[in-house]
Amino acid sequence: MSRIWDISQRLRPDLPVWPGDTAFGHKRTWQMEEGSPVNVSAVTLSTHTGAHADAPLHYSPVASDIASVSLEPYLGECLVVDARSSGALIDVADLPEIEGTERVLFRTFDVFPHHVWEEDTTAIAPETIEWLASRGVKLVGLDGPSIDPQSSKDMLAHKAVLKNDMRILEGLALDEVPLGRYELIALPLPIVGGDASPVRAILRELP
Numbered sequence: 001m002s003r004i005w006d007i008s009q010r011l012r013p014d015l016p017v018w019p020g021d022t023a024f025g026h027k028r029t030w031q032m033e034e035g036s037p038v039n040v041s042a043v044t045l046s047t048h049t050g051a052h053a054d055a056p057l058h059y060s061p062v063a064s065d066i067a068s069v070s071l072e073p074y075l076g077e078c079l080v081v082d083a084r085s086s087g088a089l090i091d092v093a094d095l096p097e098i099e100g101t102e103r104v105l106f107r108t109f110d111v112f113p114h115h116v117w118e119e120d121t122t123a124i125a126p127e128t129i130e131w132l133a134s135r136g137v138k139l140v141g142l143d144g145p146s147i148d149p150q151s152s153k154d155m156l157a158h159k160a161v162l163k164n165d166m167r168i169l170e171g172l173a174l175d176e177v178p179l180g181r182y183e184l185i186a187l188p189l190p191i192v193g194g195d196a197s198p199v200r201a202i203l204r205e206l207p
């Protein structure tokens, strides 16, 4: 069996979420201790909880929801890149040779903030998105909560992704993963009308 790295955040009540967004909630609705033959629960969560995929509908009212997007970009060979020394934005000059990979994941945190919400996270310059698109990249991902700065109102990186019909993963926990090439598997749930979906994201060692 090839080695697997789980790059999903654990879903739990104290999971930090985007300021003002819905907290993660999980409650038991049937309990074996109370005479039910099984345990069952209900969850409450934002579509942008933990490791998640943005749908084009998140940044364009007329674009596809998460149930309609092809799964192909979320599956296949990817490259994990070190962006820990980038400043506020990952610039083209910060990129390594990407050698024809269709998926690029950026590590920006020295240590992933599992217990606090960080406001000033590293985002991706729109020119970098254009550069990656011009080299055939179909999916960009990062450990931070957004490919744009959190204070952004113009969402230029998301707009560059829309223009180039790329896909986005955010909130990936990359601390344990050595830089390099892997197989990515990070499938969104088919939430009809959904602007995003949590994913179970893994990286698998290539043969």
Ligand SMILES: N[C@@H](CC(=O)c1ccccc1NC=O)C(=O)O
Residues within 6 Å of the ligand: 018, 020, 021, 046, 048, 054, 058, 145, 146, 147, 148, 170
């Ligand atoms: N744009 C962010 C998420 C985002 O904007 C957001 C996520 C959850 C709740 C509110 C959000 N934005 C509010 O202005 C993203 O990169 O997906």
Ligand SMILES: [Zn+2]
Residues within 6 Å of the ligand: 048, 052, 053, 054, 145, 146, 170, 196
């Ligand atoms: Zn998002």
Ligand SMILES: [Zn+2]
Residues within 6 Å of the ligand: 054, 145, 146, 147, 148, 158, 168, 170
């Ligand atoms: Zn986003």
